[in-house]
Structure formats: structure tokens, C-alpha cells
Amino acid sequence: MKARAFSYFRAATIDQALDAHARAGDDARFIAGGQSLVPALSLRLQAPRLLIDITHIDELRGVRRDGGYLRIGALTRHCEMLSEPLIAEFAPLLHAAAPFVAHPAIRNRGTFGGSVALADPASEFPAMTLALDAEIEIAGPSGSCRVKADDFFLDLFETALQPGELITAVYVPLFKADQRFAFDELARRRGDYALVGCGMLATFTGERVDDIRISFFSVGNTPTRVKGAEATLIGSSLEAERIAAAQAALEGDLAPPDSDEVPPAMRLHLARVLLGRMLGRLGEGA
Amino acid sequence: MSGFDQTLLDDADETVRVQLTVNGRRVACEVAPRETLVDCLRNELELTGTHAGCEMGACGACLVQLDGRAVHSCLMFAVQADGATINTIEGLSETGVIADLQAEFHRRNALQCGFCTPGMLVNAHELLSQVAQPSREEIRDALSGNYCRCTGYEAIVDAIEAVAQARDQGGGTK
Numbered sequence: 510m511k512a513r514a515f516s517y518f519r520a521a522t523i524d525q526a527l528d529a530h531a532r533a534g535d536d537a538r539f540i541a542g543g544q545s546l547v548p549a550l551s552l553r554l555q556a557p558r559l560l561i562d563i564t565h566i567d568e569l570r571g572v573r574r575d576g577g578y579l580r581i582g583a584l585t586r587h588c589e590m591l592s593e594p595l596i597a598e599f600a601p602l603l604h605a606a607a608p609f610v611a612h613p614a615i616r617n618r619g620t621f622g623g624s625v626a627l628a629d630p631a632s633e634f635p636a637m638t639l640a641l642d643a644e645i646e647i648a649g650p651s652g653s654c655r656v657k658a659d660d661f662f663l664d665l666f667e668t669a670l671q672p673g674e675l676i677t678a679v680y681v682p683l684f685k686a687d688q689r690f691a692f693d694e695l696a697r698r699r700g701d702y703a704l705v706g707c708g709m710l711a712t713f714t715g716e717r718v719d720d721i722r723i724s725f726f727s728v729g730n731t732p733t734r735v736k737g738a739e740a741t742l743i744g745s746s747l748e749a750e751r752i753a754a755a756q757a758a759l760e761g762d763l764a765p766p767d768s769d770e771v772p773p774a775m776r777l778h779l780a781r782v783l784l785g786r787m788l789g790r791l792g793e794g795a
Numbered sequence: 796m797s798g799f800d801q802t803l804l805d806d807a808d809e810t811v812r813v814q815l816t817v818n819g820r821r822v823a824c825e826v827a828p829r830e831t832l833v834d835c836l837r838n839e840l841e842l843t844g845t846h847a848g849c850e851m852g853a854c855g856a857c858l859v860q861l862d863g864r865a866v867h868s869c870l871m872f873a874v875q876a877d878g879a880t881i882n883t884i885e886g887l888s889e890t891g892v893i894a895d896l897q898a899e900f901h902r903r904n905a906l907q908c909g910f911c912t913p914g915m916l917v918n919a920h921e922l923l924s925q926v927a928q929p930s931r932e933e934i935r936d937a938l939s940g941n942y943c944r945c946t947g948y949e950a951i952v953d954a955i956e957a958v959a960q961a962r963d964q965g966g967g968t969k
């Protein structure tokens with residue numbers, strides 16, 4: 510199928526992009542990598558009258574240190590998550606997640622900002638912003654602000670982003686020497702969306718967990734932090750019984766949606782298996 | 796293509812002139828914004844080696860090189876490519892950079908109907924230009940977005956592996 514006719518505008522600055530969107534009202538969409546938007550247009554799930562291409566806006570590019578954060582520009586492509594040394598060093602959880610995002614050619618075009626803006630509950634990166642306690646920088650007609658990932662994902666494909674607002678960058682606290690991370694997912698086939706996926710970041714004193722953030726994807730309407738499981742692990746040294754307690758706590762943390770393909774009980778079981786594996790690895794220093 | 800113009804909103808069917816460097820030649824064409832790059836290549840430029848299968852990013856038949864990287868030409872509009880450098884399977888064939896891959900695909904029956912083959916070759920070419928000696932696992936991973944309905948993949952993986960080894964021993968055409 511083909512997209513319905515639309516006009517195209519290539520923005521050179523953030524202001525131009527915001528201005529164009531404001532003038533077009535609800536009838537415009539920003540296009541970044543287009544790896545989700547183009548199929549949606551082709552299927553006519555969406556039919557805006559104006560596409561605003563943001564990929565030529567230099568202000569949205571680049572990865573750099575900014576105080577205690579790594580500032581990752583919205584246009585950073587998925588393949589750059591794999592190749593950019595600053596990401597490997599200061600946001601290794603994103604580096605670990607990147608090979609699981611779609612296929613190589615899609616990673617060559619898809620952008621980090623686009624993935625976070627779309628907030629697909631089955632996507633890797635939105636969930637990782639939660640595990641990382643990242644902040645999302647948003648530019649809108651009334652100025653710019655930063656929103657914590659905890660406050661960003663509201664419901665199915667619904668975020669704190671208002672129509673006409675742009676994600677300009679994501680700020681990720683720099684990875685520290687006393688931290689460990691783990692990422693994994695269960696999928697039917699490499700490159701497919703996960704049945705269940707998870708990323709975690711923990712801060713240790715010796716072998717004791719001082720703080721841990723665990724985020725699941727593909728188990729609900731939004732990426733989901735499992736606060737009950739996190740709480741059972743604080744102060745532990747990831748002993749077998751504490752891991753079992755965290756696995757049990759998932760029952761209260763997760764509410765997998767009903768689906769014919771994967772019944773909720775099975776998804777919850779897979780989440781427990783994945784959590785157990787990953788905490789085991791974290792205990793071994795992974 | 797710069798400077799916002801309110802009239803853009805009023806005539807959604809107008810065509811846009813895009814300039815591309817395709818297979819080493821500078822070309823210009825008039826496209827409607829809704830025209831995908833694969834349609835532009837096939838219909839306007841008559842480069843029909845790039846195939847349109849699913850038109851959803853799932854099958855990989857439409858892969859081309861855009862500014863040196865493999866991308867799905869069904870997942871972008873031709874207007875977005877304005878100013879870009881594109882190599883299609885025709886260009887990669889003419890320059891001979893994939894002659895060894897093509898020969899090996901032929902030798903090992905890594906194709907039957909050939910519908911998926913241009914995309915497989917573009918993908919294999921990119922893989923080998925980034926990783927000189929990929930493992931079979933890495934080859935499979937790289938091809939995970941390419942569907943072939945005929946061969947069952949084993950021969951395709953064999954062919955790519957054989958070319959990687961031959962190039963390593965200096966026997967490739969690279």
C-alpha cells in the first residue's frame with residue numbers, strides 16, 4: 510500500500526520544525542528515521558498532510574558529556590549506539606541493548622529519539638531510559654524542559670510529549686565504577702520484538718546492592734519498572750533466596766496483557782526466568 | 796527545499812525535484828512526496844534490480860546503499876534522499892565490487908528465483924566491508940531481516956562465508 514498524499518518540509522533548525530508543526534496543527538508529523546512512521550503511513554494508520562523532516566537539524570545530533578550526564582542527541586542512530594565509544598563507556602546498557610533492536614539496515618536509519626518518542630512498549634530503548642533514570646529533553650513552542658523517564662511513559666504509545674513538541678536529547682547519568690548492568694530478552698527469532706525483555710542497572714558497595722533499577726518491556730502498555738522486585742534486592746548480595754523473592758515479587762509488579770499468542774501467565778513465567786538469569790549474572794559481576 | 800512556505804500545506808499533490816547521485820551518476824527527478832525511494836528507483840530511474848516485496852521493512856528485497864550504508868528503500872520517501880548518494884545492485888554489479896559474491900552465490904545455488912538476491916547481496920556487501928571475517932552466527936544475524944522463500948538460507952550463509960575466507964587470503968575481487 511502507499512501513503513496518502515502529503516507535503517514535505519525539510520527543517521534546518523528546531524525553531525523551524527516547531528513553527529511548521531504549529532502552523533499545520535494536528536495535521537503534521539515529524540519524521541526522523543521513518544522506520545516506524547513510514548510503515549504506519551503506508552498502511553494509512555496515519556495520514557498527516559505535512560511531514561516535517563527533522564534529520565537535517567544539526568542541533569539534534571551528537572553525543573557528548575554534560576556534567577554528570579551523557580547527552581545523547583535525538584538523531585543518534587541505533588547503529589551509532591553500537592559504534593560510538595562514549596556510549597560504550599558511559600551508557601553501556603544502551604550499547605548492550607542496541608544489537609537487539611531490529612535488523613542492521615533498520616538500525617542504520619532508526620533514531621534513539623524516534624524510538625523514545627514512539628514509546629512502543631515492546632521496544633528496547635524506551636525501557637532502558639527507565640532503568641538508567643534518564644531525563645528526556647523536550648523542546649516546544651513554550652520553551653525547553655527535561656522530564657524524568659519515570660514521568661515520561663504514561664500509557665500505550667502515550668507520553669508526556671505533547672503534539673508538536675520535539676525530543677531534542679536524552680540525558681543519561683554517567684556509568685560509574687561501582688555500577689553493574691545487564692540486558693537480555695527472549696524472542697522467537699533474532700531481530701524480532703521480544704516476548705519479554707529486561708534491562709537493569711545496580712550500584713554496589715562490595716557485593717551489596719545499594720540501589721537497583723529494573724525495567725521490563727513487552728509486558729504491558731508501557732515500559733515498566735518493577736519496584737517490588739527492586740525493593741527486595743536492596744541491601745542483598747544477590748543470594749539465591751533474595752533472587753527468588755524478587756522473582757516472586759514480579760507477580761505484583763507486572764500485569765501482562767491478555768493475548769491469544771502468549772497468555773499472561775506464560776509471559777509472567779518468562780519474566781521470572783529472565784530476571785533470575787540476569788540477577789545471577791549481575792551477582793557474578795556482569 | 797529550505798524556508799518554510801505556508802503554501803506547502805495547500806497543495807499536497809505537488810511534485811518536488813530531487814537530485815541524487817545514483818550509481819555514480821547525477822540524476823534529477825520530479826517526485827510526489829509520497830513516492831518511496833524504491834518506487835522512484837524502479838519507476839523514474841528504471842533501476843528494477845531493487846525489488847519491492849513487503850514494503851514494510853520486513854523482507855529486505857529493497858535494500859540499497861545510501862551514503863555508504865544499507866537501508867530499506869521502501870522505508871523512506873524519495874524526497875528524504877534529496878542530495879544523497881545511492882548505490883543500487885546495478886551500480887554494485889557494474890563496478891565489480893561484489894563480483895566474487897555474485898559468483899559464489901551462483902556456484903553454491905544460493906538463489907533460485909532471485910527475488911531476494913539483490914537485497915542479500917547489498918547486505919552481504921555491507922557486512923563484509925565492516926567485519927572482514929564474520930562467524931556464521933554473525934552472518935545469520937546480519938541476514939535476519941532478509942527473507943528468502945526459495946533456498947533455506949544455508950547456501951547463502953555458505954556463499955558469504957566462502958567469500959570472506961577467499962578475500963582474507965587475497966583471492967577476492969575486492
Ligand SMILES: Cc1cc2nc3c(=O)[nH]c(=O)nc-3n(C[C@H](O)[C@H](O)[C@H](O)COP(=O)(O)OP(=O)(O)OC[C@H]3O[C@@H](n4cnc5c(N)ncnc54)[C@H](O)[C@@H]3O)c2cc1C
Pocket residue numbers: 538539540541542543544545546547548583609610611612615618619620621622623624626627629631632633634670674675676677700701702703851852853
Ligand atoms: C521490520 C522492523 C522491525 C523492527 N524491530 C524493532 C525492534 O526489535 N525494537 C525496536 O525498538 N524497534 C524496532 N523497530 C522500529 C525501529 O527501531 C524504529 O527506528 C524506531 O521505533 C523509531 O525511530 P525512527 O527514528 O525511525 O522514528 P520515526 O519512524 O521517524 O518516528 C516514529 C514516531 O516518533 C516521532 N518522532 C521521531 N523523532 C522524534 C523526536 N525527536 N521528537 C518527537 N517526536 C519524534 C514521529 O513523529 C513518529 O510519530 C522495527 C522496525 C521495523 C520496520
Ligand code: FES
Pocket residue numbers: 846847848849850851852853854855856857858867868869870
Ligand atoms: S520491500 Fe522493503 S523490506 Fe520488504
Ligand code: FES
Pocket residue numbers: 905906907908909910911912942943944945946
Ligand atoms: S531466491 Fe527466491 S526468494 Fe530467495
